[in-house]
Amino acid sequence: MEIHRETQREAQRIEIDSLGQRTLPADALFGIHSLRASENFRYSGETLANYPRLVRWLAKTKMVIAIVNGRNDKLTTEQSDAIVLACLELAAGQHTQALIVDALEGACGTSMNMNINEVIANRALQLMGHNPGQYQFLDPLDHVAYAQSTSDVLLTATKLALIEEVSELVDTVKHLGVSLRKKELQYRDLLRVARTCMQDCMPMHLGQAFGGYAGLTERLAQSLQAHLDLFSVLPIGGTGIGTGLGTYPGYRQAVVAELSALAGRALYPSANLFDAIQNMDVFAALSSTVKTAALSLGKVANDLILLSSGPHAGLNELRMVPVQAGSSMMPGKVNPVHAMGLVQTAYFVTGLDHSVSLAAANGRLETNDYMPLIAVSLFKSIRTLAAAISSFDRHCVQLLTANEEVCMTHLLDSIAIAPTLKQQLGYKRAAQLVEQSLRSGRTAIEIAIEEGVMSRQQIIGVLHQSSLHPDVSA
Structure with a gap:
């Protein structure tokens, strides 16, 4: 029993801060500041570890700073080298169990920064041959956080992580655009009825609808891409509020140069x-x-949901490949789940955007207290949207087929051919055909053929021609 008590004592360590002392597991890579924060903030059920790209860039930023500080004799070579190795391990996904602070901690990110500093410091101590907590050899604040503040480090790492996140989202949106362009080509000659105000309107080609969707995705990709230049401007070296207190001449330029090399882009x-x-x-x-x-891509998804409705009591002009059963009580029912998933994600992203707007607007004086909310909301929205777009692309758009017979039937049975016939017969005669159709229950095209106005082949040819803009059809 005496041996057991001794083992327990050896398995713990004591750390002290301005509030007092706390006992931690002897081998814990987190320290007293992380422990207090983990107890204070139990909000979201997520920790910093749930945001690996942010962790990676926090580690890389601190690694670069350690290199610059070592080069300028602010750290010993041993300290600098150990911090660099610890940062590399953290950036590679190791030691995430020690990232224990809630991602929505109640400050401008101080607790997250403390958590990272302590993990790096304690792992570096192990690499130097010491035990975690022996901060006389390497301290989380005096050494790992030298020439830094949460204000400039967290902002810098968040920007660098978001550059990668946005770049991946841009690629995902562009890929969807390619899939839509292929559908434009596939159905460039398939006539269908266009609808405005949910009423039959005029003829068009199905490919033109997909071309419009593709044009949207290409424009959205450009809009997202345009933000990358703004995120390439970094606040590192400003420390707490912008005065650069705690840094030294040439520091921020050197750090930005090293980060540029790591990021593979000009910063x-x-x-x-x-x-x-x-x-x-x-x-x-x-x-x-x-x-x-x-929301824009959600509109596209909603269009496809409507056009694929049915199969017998809806429009049924498009067919989606079934991916799962659609009902627990209606056998055989299949739902457009990937399209609906994208719409649902659009609404989720809208809520997160509102959080970002409120947090950005309510920062006070020299820092923004709500930076963790801004970061978490953006990472969630971009990550979730990219996944939803990718699924929509692969499982819905790429596998989508047109019900060509239904498309033609809907067009030829509708009054949407009237604008085309107007060009050939004049407004008054075309209106008479529509009136006869509505009164008799027969289609306008049947009446036109019966009365010898035009043959079916001529009407089809005119419908195709009228769907091509004279300036852009080529």
């Missing part, structure tokens, strides 16, 4: 560090563009 130090640290407009603007992309 720039902020021209006005006070502006960069306190104003979150670039994040709000990005969030708004992501929301616009989500």
Whole structure:
């Protein structure tokens, strides 16, 4: 029993801060600040570990800073090398069990930054041959966080992580555009009835509808891409509020140069560090563009849901490949789940955008207290939207087929041919045909053929021709 008590004592360590002391597991890579934060903030059920790209860039940013600080004799070579190795491990996905702080911690990110600092410091101590908590050899705040503040480090890492997230979203949207262009080509000659105000309107080709959707995706991709330049401007070196207190000449330029090499793109130090640290407009603007992309593509998905409705009591002009049963009580029912999933995601992203807008608008004075909410909301919205678009593309758009017979029947049975016949017969005669059709229950095309106005072949030819814009059809 005495041996057991001794083993338990050896398995713990004590750390002290300004509030007192706490006992931690001896081998824990987190420290007292992380422990207190994990107890104080139990909000979302997610920790920093749920955002691996942010963790990766926090680790890379601190690694670069350790290299620059070592180069300028602010750290010993041993300290700098150990921090670099610990950061590399963290960036590779190791030690995430020690990231214990809730992602929605109640500050501007201080607790998350403390958590990262302590994990890096304690792992670096192990690499140096010491035990976690022996901070006289390497301290989380005096050494790992040298020349840094949460304000500039978290903003910098978030921007770099979002560059990668947005780039992947852009690629996903572009890929959807390619799939839609293929459908445009596949159905460039298939006539269908266009609808405005949910009423039969005029003839068009199904390919033209897909071409319109493709044009939307290409424009959305450009809008998202345009934000990357703004996110390439970094506030690192501003420390707490923009004065650069705790840094030294040449520090921020050196750090930005090293980060540029890591990121594989040109990065720039902020021209006005006070502006960069306190104003979150670039994040709000990005969030708004992501929301616009989500809702715009949700409109496309809703169109496909409507056009594939049926199969017997709906429009049934498009057919989606079934991927799962659609009802627990209606055998054989299949739902357009990937299209509906994209619409649902669009509404989810809209809510997250509102959170970003509120958080950006309510930052006070020299920093924004709600940066964790901004970061979490953007990572969630971009990640979820990219996944939903990818599923919609692969399982819905690419496998979508047209019910060609139904498309033609709907067109030829409708009064949507009247605008085309008007060009040949004049408004008055075309209106008479529509009136006869509505009164008799027969189609306008049947009446036109019967009365010798035009043959079916001529009408079909005119419908095709009328669907091609004289300036852009070529």
